[in-house]
Amino acid sequence: MIFSHDVPGGAAWSMILRRHRAVRLECLGPGANVSTLIYAADRPLERLNVPDTLKAQMAARIAAPMVLMSDLGKALCSVTGSSLTWHDAISGHSLDAHVPGGPTSYAEHRNDRRRSARDGLLEELWKHGLGERDLHATVNFFSKVAPTGDERGGLAFVHGHARTGDWVELRAEQDVLIMLSTAPHPLATAWSPAAVRATVRAVPAPGPDDPSRVFRDESGRALAEAERTYQ
């Protein structure tokens, strides 16, 4: 293990994850949500593109062993494992309007104040010289919003999807800048944000039989495109 850090519920955080290191996110309480953005660390104009990721892998959710792809067709991270088979990526992160009871002030509640994911993510973006224009669709790890199968393409939020101990692991395929907020999912009806433990370790480079590489031709090509960058 290289390091471990506990992100409190309702907080935001950003970290650099070097290539071929993995971060494991583990729920320290029930109902966790981690709204996540990913950028290429040294050229953040290349960033996670959720539609590209989903359409290339014919999915409406994120699950292992999918590859999280940049807008330039390269793997940023692979989902190397998870205790859950569904992580939401089609319903965005919370704004102030979604914070149950409304956001609260530092003056009144100190560091237990309620903040939206947008508020936290923008602060992290600003630290890196980025901002609102760089805020795109997030992956919401540990949350599930499932199609109901009706004519409109209706969606239903699954309450209590993640339990204490649920986890997901991401392997960086490039040096990446990960930004995350642990504010509740925008469709959650209660403010009960769970803390999340991030544990970083070194992992082997993906081999020819790596599950993410062989998952689909598209996943393999995105990995190969990322590898080209480092050849």
Place this chain on the structure above:
Amino acid sequence: MSTQTLRAQEDREARTLLDVEVAPGDGWIGEIPAGGRFRIVDLKGNQAVDTLFFDARDHANRYSAVDTVREQGAVYLTTGSRLLSARLDPLATIVDDTCGRHDTLGGACAQESNVVRYGEHTRHEHACRATFLAQAIGWGKGLDKRDLTHNVNFFMNVPLTTDGGLTFEDGLSAPGKHVELRAERDLLILISNCPQLNNPCNGYDPTPVRLLGWDE
């Protein structure tokens, strides 16, 4: 046609702001004032029209696919769908739709995403995000790649399944089908008439579309 209908039509013609045909693989960028109408006509049928919307007075206040989908509780766009910005401001409302279903989760094609999806041989094929970039930068008001977020694909059919699958399928559109929007504020609209040849979104033969705009 009744006298009344004819008069309404003449009245509308007098308020025409825009009437252009966009060739396949071309783009368009322009403004429609608050209250104005914007119509896209799928002239030959099954033609994906990749579209982005911005608050014309504040470009960072731009269309958000995921916020729009979540707030309407449904994935597909049709009459009544309010297209929201990432700040949850209504940018436009679909007021008329003879096609019935439009996508906003499939994003726009790019040379690089074509390589991922279809292989190395597609790397130098024309793609929507090249059109978006050329139009955005040509507009000359500071728009660039950072402003290209996840778009609407008018006339495109991307069904989701309850087990979490997503596919690109034959369009539901047909020659002459149209979609019309009302601008809820001064709007900047950016369009790429999709040149994709590798999936059914354009019926494997991209065709022109017509854009019409009317003042309130």
